Amino acid sequence: MVFTALLIYMDDLILDGDDLxxxxxxxxxxxxxxxxxxxxxxxxxxxxVVARSKLGISLCQRKYALDLLKDIDFLASKLVCTQMVKGTSMHQQDSDPYHDLVLYIQFVGRLLYLTNTHxxxxxxxxxxxxxxxxxxxxxxxxxxxxxxxxKGTFGQGLFYPTRFVLHVKGFSNSDWASFPDTRHCISAYCMYLGDSLISWKCIKQNIVSRYSFEAEYRALAIALCEIQ
Incomplete structure (x- = not known):
């Protein structure tokens, strides 16, 4: 059985498979x-950016991240070692409205694309x-x-080694009642094939969990569906 995959975007094509x-x-x-x-x-x-070696294949978005920082004049900004401050609580109308709605939406969209390797x-x-x-x-x-x-992690990405143990493993977690406006929880999971990260997601649960263990079980159920 021969497997061939063709990815098309505008006038660019990626062709891959197991038969030359x-x-x-x-x-x-x-x-x-x-x-x-x-x-x-x-x-x-x-x-x-795709880089190959005898050890495996690495994927990153170094140029994309640098272009993003350059466009908003953040190349000279001060580095931080964490994405958010512990205990940060965001909710509707927690301060004055941001002056540029379109710019905020563009930021979110560009950052979402960066999560492909981050x-x-x-x-x-x-x-x-x-x-x-x-x-x-x-x-x-x-x-x-x-x-x-x-700015401090723009060169980081994903690595897929050529040699690995064919074993699927997954992790799940939840953030209980993290949205003050709705009290909804966040579910997250990440799946590995050997030591290679192949699937991950962070989503808001549809219903309110009354206890933290209930939120954990819902997150686990979502992760189990992904494993299957």
């Missing part, structure tokens, strides 16, 4: 119609996305801390 002959055959069909250009092994695609940002960005309808100055202030954190 099949890959070459697939490439000939669009080349007859459009005269495509073969750029060889994947190195850069939509802000994603899963450590997922919790913070999930919090910011809850206030896109009416962000406040406090919400924007918390976001600037994440940007300062990114």
């Amino acid at each position: 002959n099949e890959i070459q055959s697939v490439k000939t069909h669009p080349d007859r119609e459009f005269k495509i250009k073969d750029l060889g092994s994947l190195k850069y695609f939509l802000g994603l 899963p450590d940002l997922s919790f913070a960005i999930q919090r910011f996305s809850q206030f896109m309808a009416s962000p406040t100055i406090n919400h924007h202030k918390a976001m600037t801390r994440v940007l300062r954190y990114i």
Whole structure:
């Protein structure tokens, strides 16, 4: 059985599979119609940098992160070692409204894309996305801390080694009643194949959990569905 995957974005294509002959055959069909250009092994695609070695494959968004910081003039900002201050509580109307709604939404969108290789940002960005309808100055202030954190970690990413134990393992957690406005909880999980992180998510639970252990069980149920 031959497996071939084709990813298309505008006029850029990524072709991969487990049979070189099949890959070459697939490439000939669009080349007859459009005269495509073969750029060889994947190195850069939509802000994603791909580096290969004998040890494995690494993915990062170094250039994307630097461009983000440059666009908002944060390249000279002071570094911080954490995304958020412990105990930070954000809620609706916790301060004066932020003056530029469109800019806030753009920040959240660009940061969401960065979580493709920065899963450590997922919790913070999930919090910011809850206030896109009416962000406040406090919400924007918390976001600037994440940007300062990114400045010190822009080169980090994901690594997938060539040798690993074929074993699936997962972790889950919850943040109980972290939204003062609704008392909803946050569920999070991360899944590994060997030591390689392959799946992760941070989402708000749909209903209110009355106890912390109830929130933990809901988070575990979501994680088990992902494992299956």
